[in-house]
Amino acid sequence: MNAMSKVDQQESAAPNLPEGAAAPQMPRIRWVTDGLKSSYANFANANSTREEVVLNFGVNNSWDRAQPEMAIELSHRIMLSPFAAKRLSTMLAQLIAEYEQRYGQLN
8 A cells, every 4th residue: 555545544534423424525536647747856955934835856966975065956846835745744754664664774
């Protein structure tokens, strides 16, 4: 089971409903991928304000760690509400836990 489905299952669990009340019907999600583009990133940075969390992704082509400055080519900036960022954090934590179960501990 992947990390998203675990979180989806947690969110779809019916809250405590009065006896005889029907659980709300969760809408089915249809992924529209017509405009989807894939990108590679080996660098990520995050910061936040009260209203949003900002994630920056890019590529570090500087392999010499002894140089005084590294140039990171930022390619994507994703802005999330704090609520969406927390859901993403939960999904990533579950995904990493599953990865480590399969392939071993990440240092």
